[in-house]
Each structure stands twice: as C-alpha cells, then as structure tokens.
C-alpha cells in the first residue's frame with residue numbers, strides 16, 4: 001500500500017500524533033442514517049475511549065479532513081470501527097456512504113481530549129446520532145458497578161441503534177424522536193434532559209452535538225444543577241455550514 005500523503009504525515013507530526021494509510025476492511029448499514037466503516041491500520045491511531053480520528057476525504061477537486069469518534073478498537077487485529085452519520089450531504093458523509101472494502105484512506109490520530117470522568121457515580125451522555133460512537137465506547141469503559149444514562153435524539157425510529165453493555169452496568173436509554181423538528185432545534189433534547197431522573201451523587205455529563213444544540217444542552221444541564229466542571233462538551237458540527245478543513249465546526 002502506498003504511504004500516507006505528505007500532508008497527512010506533516011499534520012500528524014505537527015499534532016504529535018500518529019498517521020497511517022488505513023484499509024477499509026468492512027462496512028455495515030447500522031440504520032438508515034448510520035453506517036459503520038471498519039478500518040485496518042496502526043493501532044496507535046485510536047487512543048482512549050472518547051478519542052476520535054481525522055480522515056482525509058475528497059471534496060470535489062481538493063482534499064479535506066473530517067473527524068469521527070472511534071466506536072471500537074481491536075488491538076489484536078489492528079482494526080477499528082467508526083459510526084458515521086450519512087443522512088446529509090458533505091464530503092465526509094459521501095466518503096462513508098461510498099466506502100467499499102479494499103479502498104484506503106489517510107487517518108491521523110488519536111485526536112480529542114475528552115475521556116471518562118473516572119470515579120463519577122453516574123455518567124450522562126447527551127447528543128444526536130453523531131454522539132453514539134463516543135458515548136457507547138465511553139460507557140463501555142465505565143468500571144462496574146456503575147451507571148450510564150443516554151439521552152439521544154434520532155431522526156427516525158429505525159436509527160435507535162443500541163449497544164450491549166456489561167450486565168454490571170446500570171443502563172438507562174432514552175431515544176428522543178426528532179419528528180418534524182430540524183436537527184439544530186434543541187427543544188426535544190432539552191425537554192428530555194429536564195425530565196430525566198438523575199441518580200444521587202456528583203455525576204458527569206458528556207455533550208456531543210450540533211453547535212447551537214450543544215450550547216442549549218449545557219444550559220439545561222446547568223439548570224439541573226451540574227457544575228461546569230461536571231460537563232464535558234464538544235460541538236461536532238454546525239447547521240447550514242461545512243466543517244472546516246481541520247474537521248471542526250467553525251466558531252461563531
């Protein structure tokens with residue numbers, strides 16, 4: 001296989017992380033809006049639960065990069081899986097929709113800073129479909145007995161993709177039906193957050209969502225009494241705008 005593109009190697013060197021040209025070794029339709037892409041490559045790319053990777057994708061005549069959380073990783077086979085939302089039009093979703101076994105893709109990682117707040121008595125994961133990979137991998141890393149609560153908005157009933165957890169983990173899952181609301185309307189998730197029963201103790205919340213929705217969710221969590229230090233949050237995309245070439249939504 002040819003080595004990764006020079007710009008990929010330079011980027012990884014600048015960020016102090018790893019780069020590899022990975023092979024697509026599998027794909028799977030998880031739901032109408034979510035596709036799993038299985039990559040084979042340097043196992044150092046994936047990092048701890050909560051981390052993501054940057055993939056180099058085509059954007060017309062040019063290249064750009066998009067970030068996707070690692071859903072699972074198997075160090076023994078050097079394989080890892082990404083769960084990519086494919087229900088909108090963009091260079092990243094096009095790559096994921098069209099990915100087939102045998103293709104390669106430049107990957108840089110691990111990226112990101114959010115990890116599990118070890119020791120918290122409960123963990124609350126809130127967001128849209130793009131949050132599933134990070135939320136489920138983080139929840140899988142909770143030491144049992146522990147507690148995971150998911151409040152996730154989905155565009156379609158068939159997108160309620162679940163995961164199997166250690167039986168020692170107490171799990172509550174709430175899927176919020178988006179109905180005819182837009183993906184940047186926070187009202188569904190905010191009202192679910194207002195209603196959800198939170199266990200006693202100083203838990204930790206994780207918010208992965210569209211930029212405006214993430215802002216509203218942080219405010220809703222603060223209103224539930226969570227201090228800022230107990231909320232890890234990351235804007236994953238911005239309504240009506242392409243993410244930038246570094247894979248991040250542009251700032252206001």
Ligand SMILES: Cc1cc2nc3c(=O)[nH]c(=O)nc-3n(C[C@H](O)[C@H](O)[C@H](O)COP(=O)(O)OP(=O)(O)OC[C@H]3O[C@@H](n4cnc5c(N)ncnc54)[C@H](O)[C@@H]3O)c2cc1C
Nearest residue numbers: 068069084085088090091092093130238239240241242243
């Ligand atoms: C750290 C990090 C981790 C991420 N992890 C994941 C992950 O595990 N799985 C995942 O699917 N995404 C994840 N994302 C989000 C993903 O990178 C963005 O959704 C990205 O915009 C997709 O690129 P694109 O080329 O498909 O669309 P872009 O070119 O960025 O945008 C094109 C258009 O589509 C809209 N759009 C972008 N994303 C969505 C969406 N999800 N739903 C509806 N409309 C959208 C934009 O507003 C724009 O109008 C992550 C982002 C970050 C920063």
